[in-house]
Amino acid sequence: MKFTIDKTIILNALNNTVKALSQKITIPVLNGIVLNVTKKGIELLASDSELSIKILIDKKDIINIESEGKIIIQSRYILDIIKKMPSDVISFEEYNNNIKIYSDINEFILNCYELSEYPNINIEKSKNVITLNSNILKECINQTSYAMSQQEVRPLLTGLNMKINGDIFECIATDSYRLAKKTIKLTQAIEESVNIIIPGKSVNELVSTLKEDIDVDIHLFNNKVLFIYDNIMFQTTLLNGTYPDTSNFIPKEFKYMINVTLNDFYDAIDRASIITVSKDKNIVKMSINGNKLVIYGSSIENGKTKEEVKIECNNKEKLDISFSSKYMLDALKVLNTENIIILINEDDKPIIINAVDDDTIVELISPIKTF
Amino acid sequence: MKFTIDKTIILNALNNTVKALSQKITIPVLNGIVLNVTKKGIELLASDSELSIKILIDKKDIINIESEGKIIIQSRYILDIIKKMPSDVISFEEYNNNIKIYSDINEFILNCYELSEYPNINIEKSKNVITLNSNILKECINQTSYAMSQQEVRPLLTGLNMKINGDIFECIATDSYRLAKKTIKLTQAIEESVNIIIPGKSVNELVSTLKEDIDVDIHLFNNKVLFIYDNIMFQTTLLNGTYPDTSNFIPKEFKYMINVTLNDFYDAIDRASIITVSKDKNIVKMSINGNKLVIYGSSIENGKTKEEVKIECNNKEKLDISFSSKYMLDALKVLNTENIIILINEDDKPIIINAVDDDTIVELISPIKTF
Known part of the structure; x- marks a missing residue:
């Protein structure tokens, strides 16, 4: 593996990838970022086994790919290292099963994890796809996610309930002391109805990686959901269960x-x-x-x-x-x-x-x- | 006690006064700020018993002093309260031995400490006075204080050694692994020679309250030093002992x-x-x-x-x-x-x-x- 790339491009990709990582992780290799260099470009993958983020940097955005390869780099200092590199162009090269990150005047040689230790993270598209504008998603999440529970006592309440019914898109969060509900009418009705609970961490990271006004393809599965936008594949497991029916919580009449x-x-x-x-x-x-x-x-x-x-x-x-x-x-x-x-x-x-x-x-x- | 004052003036004075406070304090009343309102103006005093800061707001800078009085206010939320007051003009009034801080639309009534519990903090001028420009003091402290020791094992090294000999002003700090020494030639020789050790906390707070290019009067005592500048009296106890002679640490010749x-x-x-x-x-x-x-x-x-x-x-x-x-x-x-x-x-x-x-x-x- 050997390639040369603009600092801002690799830094931006890494910044988004690391959001899948978790400090609670006990499996060491899940502190790593999988770097997969092929003819198509560079694929970065990180996962805490619930949330997985995969980013493809297209070959047109890479200065030079000299050879392919796959390696798992340590995430701990990687952002700091890239940020502080003294040049705008950075080279990466596999070096005795480690990775060399270098410029004209300096080099880092970082230890890598064993590829064989990395769990199988299966990210594939579904036939069941809905497309939403990122602004709608962002607004709905931003206005409701604060009310998600921080306590694990009732696990379902630590997530965000996302529902689509015809042309009605709804996000609900409650910790049982407070509730926030956002309801948006879509410009077009969606055939498939949706009722999922996205884990709190995934909700927050999703919104932090979403750019303004882009299409987000939502690929639905039984136990997980995959959001595809820009060059990002954002996949999260779902919380399993039935979210409490909150429709009667809000009275119709008030004194x-x-x-x-x-x-x-x-x-x-x-x-x-x-x-x-x-x-x-x-x-x-x-x-x-x-x-x-x-x-x-x-x-x-x-x-x-x-x-x-x-x-x-x-x-x-x-x-x-x-x-x-x-x-x-x-x-x-x-x-x-x-x-x-x-x-x-x-x-x-x-x-x-x-x-x-x-x-x-x-x-x-x-x-x-x-x- | 009753007075009305500009928000920025009282906030600025409080900001400087609270620097004398310490989180390590075990005597509750030393979490307080003494507010003493007289015909001359408002005096604020805070002390952790080693470092004491007294600030006088002159009556010309006060909108209105309706009545005199002395009270000890709690420091804990005071900065936040003043900052968030909804008007540019704030009134203070003694209210059942507490203090009322108010504007047209809101009021805080804060519990106060017993005046009688406050220790006697004696701040008076010395006959033995040296005047230095604040720029010299700031520069000397800023370039050396980082080398003060953070460890209490050798207490003297947690302070800054400040020396004046004729027209030579010198600051030295060392934690025994590193040393910083700054030597400045004064424009005028000073008769009295000085060799004191100022505690680390006082050194850092002194520099943070010093404005650019003002005269600082240094009043010397056996066991303490009082810096007077602007409307601030900044008094600190000294560390007692002989600072190690570091003059031989630095070789004359080098390979x-x-x-x-x-x-x-x-x-x-x-x-x-x-x-x-x-x-x-x-x-x-x-x-x-x-x-x-x-x-x-x-x-x-x-x-x-x-x-x-x-x-x-x-x-x-x-x-x-x-x-x-x-x-x-x-x-x-x-x-x-x-x-x-x-x-x-x-x-x-x-x-x-x-x-x-x-x-x-x-x-x-x-x-x-x-x-």
Whole structure:
């Protein structure tokens, strides 16, 4: 194996490939990146056995392929090494079963893993393919993934529920204390209906590798899904099971309908959360009284805080409701809108957040009863 | 106590005051900042009992002082609170022995410490005063302080040795493996000779609060030193003892005198250190052979690296010498020069680094014998 390539091209490919790697991996060879040089170009593959990313650098983007070959390089320092190479053009060469990475004035010779130790990662296309625009995918994931559970107690909730039904594309995430649901109408209906749960890590890495406004082919299998876009094949196993039906979580009618400027509401909660941080679950209290909303925060250790926010509210009856400021801030952060609508029934019933001028996103936050 | 002040003015003063605080403090009240409001203005004081910083905000810089008073506020969230206040003008008011920090739309009421619990911090001027320009102080500290020891085994070495003798101002730091010495000729001789050891934390915080090109009055005492500049009084205890005499550490004659471009040498070592990082003390080997210098790095785990650097050397005899790449990079980072001179006698004798065009700085790095 021997080839010469532009620094930016190999660095970009490696940057995306390493996203499949996991620090939790116990099989050493899965810390490696498979480099497969053929006449067609260079294929990079990394996998943590659940998520696998394969990237093809086409031969037209390679300065020179002198000889083919396959090798597994160590990922640990590879990005740093490539970034710090002193020239814009870098050569790679197999060297006594290791790899030599070099320029005119310097060289690295890196130990490699045994090819035979690498597990078989099967990445192939399906006949069952759906094509979506990357902007739709990115937006749906970005506005919902924050609500995925970080706890393994209910494994399914650590993933994102992605559904397609006709021309309705929907992403749902919930950790059972909060929920985010994004529903987009596609320009064209899709024959095959889809209902999958993508693991949290894969969701986050998928969105980080997706460029703006490109076609993404989604190849569906029973137990895995393969996204193909640009020169990337992004394959992930799916979480096995039935995602909870959340359709009844969001009430149809509300006693309180509050219209508020997103930034004002966000800043007030952000300030209140300074002193409620740590120990006490970041609880803040919201008091609604006519067209005045007051955010209260307090902590025995630190003191208390109070802030008024102007609102429009349909109900003049006073209502106090408490919630996690962290959860509320997370929910507000993903909204791209100037004004929001807060919907409430009782102080022990969910708070619903809608964006004014954008009915595709619904967010839910459970209140916290305080005494 | 009640006053109103510009956000930027109080934030700036607090930013400097909190530098005296320490996370290691076990006396709770020393997490507080003493706020003393008088007709003259507002005095802020923080101390970890070794380092004390007092700042006076003159009454001309305060929008309004309605009443005087003294209180100890909690430092923990104070910077965040002030930063996130929604208006450019902030009011402070004593409120049931606590402090209320407020604007038109919001308020924080923060718990305060008991005034009586605060230790007596005595900050007064000395008759024994030296005045230096802040640029000289900053430059001397910045170029030497990296070599202070992080280990408490030899407490004196965790500080910076600052000496004045006539018109010679000198700062020295060493952790016994490396040394940095900066010597500046003052424009005017100083009568009193000075030889003090300033604790490491104080050295670092002093430099971080010093503005460019201002007069710094240094008030000397037996066991402490007080720096006065701007509206800041910066007082630190001294380390007690005799700093080791390092004047014989640096040889007068050398077998090898190597002239090299600083950036080329730095980058070569930086690259070699990528794979030597962690476990093996970051050792790199430098091989000098005529007008060629080669940096070698190797690690059993990762592999090896080799890089050539062009040099001019007076001695054509081959020499191999090994050293810590971390120590060498630290030493090179503080030099503001294009070319350096590396001086060596033997592979087990210190490496001396001089800056070409700047004879005020000398750096020493002990070699590491490898087998």
